[in-house]
Amino acid sequence: MSLPLLSSLSIFILFTLFSITTSHYSSSSSSSSGSPQSSSSLSEWRSAHATYYAAVDPRDAVGGACGYGDLVKSGYGMATVGLSEVLFERGQICGACFELKCVDDLRWCIPGTSIIVTATNFCAPNYGFTSEGGGHCNPPNKHFVLPIEAFEKIAIWKAGNMPVQYRRIKCRREGGMRFTIGGSGIFLSALITNVGGSGDIVGVKVKGSRTGWLPMGRNWGQNWHVNALLQNQPLSFEVTGSDGRTVTSYSVAPKDWSFGQTFEGKQFE
Structure with missing residues (x-):
């Protein structure tokens, strides 16, 4: 039906x-x-x-x-x-x-x-x-x-x-969380998939090597975004699930990352 x-x-x-x-x-x-x-x-x-x-x-x-x-x-x-x-x-x-x-x-x-x-x-x-x-x-x-x-x-x-x-x-996943980076210029988005633990996300932060932690807003679904110039910097992500637990993945994307690429980080245990 x-x-x-x-x-x-x-x-x-x-x-x-x-x-x-x-x-x-x-x-x-x-x-x-x-x-x-x-x-x-x-x-x-x-x-x-x-x-x-x-x-x-x-x-x-x-x-x-x-x-x-x-x-x-x-x-x-x-x-x-x-x-x-x-x-x-x-x-x-x-x-x-x-x-x-x-x-x-x-x-x-x-x-x-x-x-x-x-x-x-x-x-x-x-x-x-x-x-x-x-x-x-x-x-x-x-x-x-x-x-x-x-x-x-x-x-x-x-x-x-x-x-x-x-x-x-509880969601049980193989491998780490995946971050697919999108956007252009100063607009950066991240689609976050393969999330274990609670499975759903309530908060995301991103950090370049030359920035502090920047809160990302929910664009729609599990697409998150921030307005910041982060090219030519390794990217780290902090992800918080609906159960309140947080996982931080440092330098997930290398310095030479490009829009459209997907990178794997840590996982909720």
């Missing part, structure tokens, strides 16, 4: 006006890396609904409201999800990990299964329908829109609007 996930361009316009390492499928007792989650990293199970979309064009896997671009190249693959407005938190939730399982429908649920997915997109409300009708992503609904490849890990595709339970879990 297809629902209106936002493209990169449309979410950029929306946010301007108002100023989906790889996650893996798992059993309900496993993390995305295959090792058990500690009890301290799990939140309580909550009720929601889920539908799916089937990508009919390879470009459908590119873009999204979190700014990750090509989800396969970014390392997220099909283990991704678009969130309804009450869950999306204006993009702050981007990068967070959720575990979902099918419930209450023995006809369509695949028993004993769950999936772990990363928030990468936004499902826009459709006020032409009621929340109980076709407006699945309308407030106050808690709704997840999954690629069909993920949906079919927990339910038969004929299920349609499926009752599920979900919980936030």
Whole structure:
């Protein structure tokens, strides 16, 4: 069942006006890396609904409201999800990990299964329908829109609007956080991907070899920016997750970095 996930361009316009390492499928007792989650990293199970979309064009896997671009190249693959407005938190939730399982429908649920997915997109409300009708992503609904490849890990595709339970879990990633540097001149942006721990980011600072620590603002999704001339300086980044933990990666980008390059830093443990 297809629902209106936002493209990169449309979410950029929306946010301007108002100023989906790889996650893996798992059993309900496993993390995305295959090792058990500690009890301290799990939140309580909550009720929601889920539908799916089937990508009919390879470009459908590119873009999204979190700014990750090509989800396969970014390392997220099909283990991704678009969130309804009450869950999306204006993009702050981007990068967070959720575990979902099918419930209450023995006809369509695949028993004993769950999936772990990363928030990468936004499902826009459709006020032409009621929340109980076709407006699945309308407030106050808690709704997840999954690629069909993920949906079919927990339910038969004929299920349609499926009752599920979900919980936030700790993100486990392979390798370090990745920083893709964009911009031009004095405008520098950083797309931050492959974030472990809480997965979502609440604060970023950047430092050149000739500057102090400069706070970056959230441009949209997990794209952060600052107005500063930082060329010809090695760059360090300080990233703070929603759980309050901070990781500092010194000299991530060498002195001769260029716009468009991606560099790997430290990771939340």
